[in-house]
Amino acid sequence: MKEILTHTAKETQSVAQQLARKLRPNSTITLTGDLGAGKTTFTKGLGAGLGVKRTINSPTFTIVKTYSGNIPLYHIDAYRLEDSEEDIGFDDYFYGGGITVVEWPQFIEPFLPTERLDLTIERKGEDERLIRCQPRGVSFEKICEELGQ
Amino acid sequence: MGETMREEHSTYILAIETSCDETAVAIIKDGTEVIANVVASQIKSHQRFGGVVPEVASRHHVEQITYVLEQALTEATMTIEEIDAIAVTEGPGLVGALLVGVSAAKALAFAHQKPLIGVHHIAGHIYANRLQEEFSFPLLALVVSGGHTELILMNEHGSFEVIGETRDDAAGEAYDKVARTMHLPYPGGPEVDRLAHLGQDTLQFPRVWLEEDSLDFSFSGLKSAVINKLHNADQQGLILKKEDIAASFQASVVEVLTEKTYRAANQNRVKQVIVAGGVAANKGLRTALAERFDQTDIQLSIPPFALCTDNAAMIGAAAMVAYQKGNRADWAMNANPGLDLEAYGRR
Numbered sequence: 343m344k345e346i347l348t349h350t351a352k353e354t355q356s357v358a359q360q361l362a363r364k365l366r367p368n369s370t371i372t373l374t375g376d377l378g379a380g381k382t383t384f385t386k387g388l389g390a391g392l393g394v395k396r397t398i399n400s401p402t403f404t405i406v407k408t409y410s411g412n413i414p415l416y417h418i419d420a421y422r423l424e425d426s427e428e429d430i431g432f433d434d435y436f437y438g439g440g441i442t443v444v445e446w447p448q449f450i451e452p453f454l455p456t457e458r459l460d461l462t463i464e465r466k467g468e469d470e471r472l473i474r475c476q477p478r479g480v481s482f483e484k485i486c487e488e489l490g491q
Numbered sequence: 492m493g494e495t496m497r498e499e500h501s502t503y504i505l506a507i508e509t510s511c512d513e514t515a516v517a518i519i520k521d522g523t524e525v526i527a528n529v530v531a532s533q534i535k536s537h538q539r540f541g542g543v544v545p546e547v548a549s550r551h552h553v554e555q556i557t558y559v560l561e562q563a564l565t566e567a568t569m570t571i572e573e574i575d576a577i578a579v580t581e582g583p584g585l586v587g588a589l590l591v592g593v594s595a596a597k598a599l600a601f602a603h604q605k606p607l608i609g610v611h612h613i614a615g616h617i618y619a620n621r622l623q624e625e626f627s628f629p630l631l632a633l634v635v636s637g638g639h640t641e642l643i644l645m646n647e648h649g650s651f652e653v654i655g656e657t658r659d660d661a662a663g664e665a666y667d668k669v670a671r672t673m674h675l676p677y678p679g680g681p682e683v684d685r686l687a688h689l690g691q692d693t694l695q696f697p698r699v700w701l702e703e704d705s706l707d708f709s710f711s712g713l714k715s716a717v718i719n720k721l722h723n724a725d726q727q728g729l730i731l732k733k734e735d736i737a738a739s740f741q742a743s744v745v746e747v748l749t750e751k752t753y754r755a756a757n758q759n760r761v762k763q764v765i766v767a768g769g770v771a772a773n774k775g776l777r778t779a780l781a782e783r784f785d786q787t788d789i790q791l792s793i794p795p796f797a798l799c800t801d802n803a804a805m806i807g808a809a810a811m812v813a814y815q816k817g818n819r820a821d822w823a824m825n826a827n828p829g830l831d832l833e834a835y836g837r838r
Contacts, residue, residue, distance in 0.1 A: 377714075377715055377718060378711075382659050397657075397658055399656070399658055399659055399660070399661070400659055400661065400711070402660070403661060403663070403664050404584070406828060407829065408828065409829075430585075430587055431586060431587070
């Protein structure tokens with residue numbers, strides 16, 4: 343597990359942006375953190391790294407938002423799926439040739455790819471954030487190691 | 492059936508909407524007149540979940556679509572042969588839910604050899620207003636719902652420019668989450684609105700304006716402020732009046748929405764402002780906008796309650812513009828959950 347401490351929202355976004363450039367198509371990243379931890383902020387940075395031009399905003403109501411960049415960005419929020427045990431066609435996103443970001447991943451745990459990157463964001467102060475990076479599968483180990491360097 | 496209603500030189504569009512939790516079918520004459528409007532809501536089954544669960548939603552759409560279709564034709568005393576075109580919400584929305592409507596529309600259009608028209612859900616919300624009165628351009632639409640908070644400029648029929656949008660949560664989503672934290676029943680928006688009218692704006696929640704000339708919105712900070720306030724009060728054993736929390740939260744949302752809409756309307760010298768989407772049913776917002784645009788040359792239009800929430804009449808109204816432009820979908824039309832409004836307008 344790798345830990346990165348950022349001091350501003352901008353710094354958090356640049357970590358995300360850097361991560362975006364290292365990811366291969368069909369990669370899934372889970373994002374865990376409390377309300378206000380900066381999951382959307384992080385996703386905006388990731389989108390910037392993928393060349394997404396449109397505003398990235400909350401997918402809570404729509405469950406999934408799709409953005410076109412150099413490769414597609416699929417932004418999933420599983421918040422409303424807490425009591426649903428059905429597959430809404432997740433694989434079309436996870437293996438749809440883009441990068442998938444999943445917020446509230448615990449609600450769709452059985453459907454998540456076994457190879458993925460688990461990130462948690464913890465609020466340490468007004469703007470300080472501790473980002474923890476946990477690789478699932480060898481292909482993500484190096485990416486984790488190099489993150490924030 | 493079907494002998495009395497139809498007028499020879501009019502265009503009748505049968506429209507289907509299944510993008511979220513309503514299964515709806517309507518028949519619209521010339522894009523401006525409602526002949527039939529049937530909505531089967533799934534709110535009851537969603538109450539158990541406190542939100543829209545997509546797979547539940549699509550299963551219900553499948554169960555209800557045929558019944559709702561028949562009901563609409565019966566209400567109109569028309570047969571499908573008398574319909575000129577079939578329209579359907581193509582996106583955005585939940586893919587499984589959208590697919591039910593798209594498949595039904597394709598099957599109907601194919602079986603009866605009718606033109607098929609795909610409609611953008613938000614274009615539909617804006618065109619709900621044309622069922623009430625004709626548009627005056629340039630026109631500004633404030634679209635506020637659970638998934639959207641956008642300011643859209645229209646210079647002519649069927650053209651859309653997004654000049655402001657939320658950078659995080661939609662206004663309706665903030666309502667839903669605040670309502671959940673307050674343990675209010677689903678759907679939470681109308682309940683917060685109701686409580687707000689019984690309370691006072693005493694809690695001084697922030698108003699987020701962003702950069703000076705920005706027409707974008709941000710409601711995530713307000714949502715956090717409300718939730719923090721509730722948690723802190725809980726820990727200190729304080730009891731806040733639910734009515735005051737609702738009133739203070741609503742005051743912040745309404746002030747920002749109203750001011751930015753007013754600013755955008757003036758900057759673009761629009762003749763008409765339209766409010767669309769589920770949150771347009773909010774009494775606090777309707778009152779504040781009416782006051783702000785009173786004594787101006789700008790005409791403010793808000794559709795009646797029944798047309799603010801999801802329905803198919805609005806899809807039929809928007810489809811008429813596409814029909815006149817000659818836009819037809821082919822049999823390859825698919826549900827398009829990420830459909831872009833500006834790109835849709837350029838078709």
